[in-house]
Amino acid sequence: MERFIDLAVSAVLLAGLYATMAYGLGMIYGVLRVVNLAHGGVIMAGAYMGWVLHGRLGLDPYLSIPLVVGASYLLGVGMYKVLVRHLPRGAAGGPASLLLLFGFWLVLRNAAYLLFTGNDQSITTTWSTRSVALLGTHISATRLAVLGVGVLVPLGLHALLRHTHLGRAIRAVAQNPDSCTLVGVDVERIYTITFGLGTALAGLAGLLSATIFAFNPGSGSGELLKSFVVVVLGGLGSVLGTGIAALILAVVEVFAILVMPSYLTAAVGFIMLVLVLVIRPGGLFGHRVLG
Amino acid sequence: MSEALLQVQAIDVAYGDIQVLHQLSFEVREGEIVTLLGSNGAGKTTTLRAITGLRPPSAGDIRFRGQSLQAVPPAARASLGMALVPEGRELWAQLTVRENLELGAYGPQARPHIGRNLERVFTLFPRLAERQKQVAGSLSGGEQQMCAIGRALMSEPSFLMLDEPSLGLAPLLVDQVMKTIAELHAGGITILLVEQNLHRALEVSQRGFVIETGRLRLQGSSAELAENPEIRAAYLGL
Numbered sequence: 001m002e003r004f005i006d007l008a009v010s011a012v013l014l015a016g017l018y019a020t021m022a023y024g025l026g027m028i029y030g031v032l033r034v035v036n037l038a039h040g041g042v043i044m045a046g047a048y049m050g051w052v053l054h055g056r057l058g059l060d061p062y063l064s065i066p067l068v069v070g071a072s073y074l075l076g077v078g079m080y081k082v083l084v085r086h087l088p089r090g091a092a093g094g095p096a097s098l099l100l101l102f103g104f105w106l107v108l109r110n111a112a113y114l115l116f117t118g119n120d121q122s123i124t125t126t127w128s129t130r131s132v133a134l135l136g137t138h139i140s141a142t143r144l145a146v147l148g149v150g151v152l153v154p155l156g157l158h159a160l161l162r163h164t165h166l167g168r169a170i171r172a173v174a175q176n177p178d179s180c181t182l183v184g185v186d187v188e189r190i191y192t193i194t195f196g197l198g199t200a201l202a203g204l205a206g207l208l209s210a211t212i213f214a215f216n217p218g219s220g221s222g223e224l225l226k227s228f229v230v231v232v233l234g235g236l237g238s239v240l241g242t243g244i245a246a247l248i249l250a251v252v253e254v255f256a257i258l259v260m261p262s263y264l265t266a267a268v269g270f271i272m273l274v275l276v277l278v279i280r281p282g283g284l285f286g287h288r289v290l291g
Numbered sequence: 292m293s294e295a296l297l298q299v300q301a302i303d304v305a306y307g308d309i310q311v312l313h314q315l316s317f318e319v320r321e322g323e324i325v326t327l328l329g330s331n332g333a334g335k336t337t338t339l340r341a342i343t344g345l346r347p348p349s350a351g352d353i354r355f356r357g358q359s360l361q362a363v364p365p366a367a368r369a370s371l372g373m374a375l376v377p378e379g380r381e382l383w384a385q386l387t388v389r390e391n392l393e394l395g396a397y398g399p400q401a402r403p404h405i406g407r408n409l410e411r412v413f414t415l416f417p418r419l420a421e422r423q424k425q426v427a428g429s430l431s432g433g434e435q436q437m438c439a440i441g442r443a444l445m446s447e448p449s450f451l452m453l454d455e456p457s458l459g460l461a462p463l464l465v466d467q468v469m470k471t472i473a474e475l476h477a478g479g480i481t482i483l484l485v486e487q488n489l490h491r492a493l494e495v496s497q498r499g500f501v502i503e504t505g506r507l508r509l510q511g512s513s514a515e516l517a518e519n520p521e522i523r524a525a526y527l528g529l
């Protein structure tokens with residue numbers, strides 16, 4: 001029983017991270033119809049940004065959130081303006097954009113090898129080892145913090161999308177860009193901002209994940225796969241759907257440890273992806289885009 | 292005679308290799324209500340896309356209040372006072388009616404007056420007020436058309452283009468839409484109406500143009516066009 005609670009708690013704690021990761025991927029696809037294959041690379045880059053800020057400047061990873069988010073946003077804006085803007089979109093543009101963004105990931109990865117070598121790193125702060133007693137078990141303070149950020153940030157984005165002119169414009173561009181142009185929305189600007197926001201979420205996810213897990217320049221593919229599973233399961237950019245899907249993935253992954261050898265649990269996400277695509281290709285919660 | 296509000300001057304428009312408009316020219320004067328007629332595929336929608344900038348001409352020029360639109364980005368044209376009710380409504384189906392309307396006033400000039408214009412639109416179409424919290428995709432065809440017209444009115448345009456607003460509507464609703472267009476015109480808005488429903492279009496408008504495979508074929512007052520034997524044969528089935 002105690003083990004059950006332990007596992008349930010660690011699943012919930014992971015879900016916030018998964019939601020943050022996936023929301024960025026879903027948002028970019030929902031608005032631009034581009035699968036950002038470089039997502040995993042940005043997650044890895046976010047981890048290194050936090051690591052450098054912590055190692056060189058002694059900045060606590062939670063204090064460096066605004067810096068990492070800001071830098072990742074700018075990285076996304078640059079990626080959009082230099083690369084993505086020129087690509088064909090939608091089904092027709094699939095192969096071209098997939099290859100280019102995958103190529104960009106390889107560039108990021110190799111840059112990280114050059115700068116930081118291939119060694120595993122992690123961000124350990126003075127309070128990394130602290131824990132909080134809750135529900136009769138001890139919960140690591142970092143994981144609790146990751147959950148907090150992972151819940152607050154998607155909720156904040158949800159509010160932005162729902163209640164601001166910019167957010168409404170983003171949702172409208174996802175549905176019908178020409179109508180947006182007609183009412184005076186600069187659609188290219190919305191694409192740039194959306195790509196920036198999606199990338200910022202990836203960077204944030206990388207930073208959060210670096211406070212829990214070890215990482216190296218090759219990291220990111222597992223995260224990308226998990227993001228895919230959550231997006232396919234939860235729908236594009238629906239905050240509630242993303243949250244529930246993230247929780248489902250986390251629960252399944254964590255409890256898989258009970259029934260299969262640990263080296264196989266990494267395949268759980270992949271199996272879920274295939275199952276969902278076969279059984280419910282539209283996702284568990286229908287086709288709603290953003291909001 | 293009032294001056295030209297919109298001047299379309301010898302425009303060519305192509306989709307890839309296929310040229311759709313050929314040296315098309317016409318004018319709409321301030322205060323007029325004009326119909327653009329033409330059969331399926333004649334290039335009516337393309338003409339409106341050229342004016343709004345969604346499909347810029349490869350040759351020729353379009354002037355609005357004397358100013359060439361070549362250097363005006365499409366998204367900045369709403370602020371000049373033009374609005375389009377597109378063919379097939381083109382609403383944001385998953386946004387609410389109210390969100391659709393509010394986005395109609397996205398431009399910097401229109402945004403401060405959202406409240407006033409919402410009220411105006413709700414007075415014109417009380418149905419939209421009742422349904423403002425529903426997503427636009429759940430509206431009936433007639434209500435969607437009202438929503439599309441309402442969205443265009445949110446920027447207080449002085450020039451309104453409507454692309455087949457009666458398409459797919461029951462006769463009773465067509466009456467209502469035409470009546471609304473006449474009212475908007477009476478309220479001071481210059482109107483360019485695209486229609487296949489020739490009867491109704493000529494009833495409400497003062498002048499008309501007929502285009503055929505992207506070229507101007509005929510123009511004249513609505514009364515003249517309605518009497519024209521060629522038109523009667525081609526469009527009215529008489």
Ligand SMILES: Nc1ncnc2c1ncn2[C@@H]1O[C@H](COP(=O)(O)OP(=O)(O)OP(=O)(O)O)[C@@H](O)[C@H]1O
Binds near residue numbers: 309311331332335338
């Ligand atoms: N996106 C496009 N790509 C290629 N050809 C197009 C495109 N849109 C329209 N066309 C072609 O351009 C021509 C003019 O089309 P347009 O939509 O302007 O006609 P229309 O007069 O509005 O017709 P309708 O009454 O059917 O709405 C047609 O031959 C059409 O097939």
Ligand SMILES: [Mg+2]
Binds near residue numbers: 335337
């Ligand atoms: Mg048309």
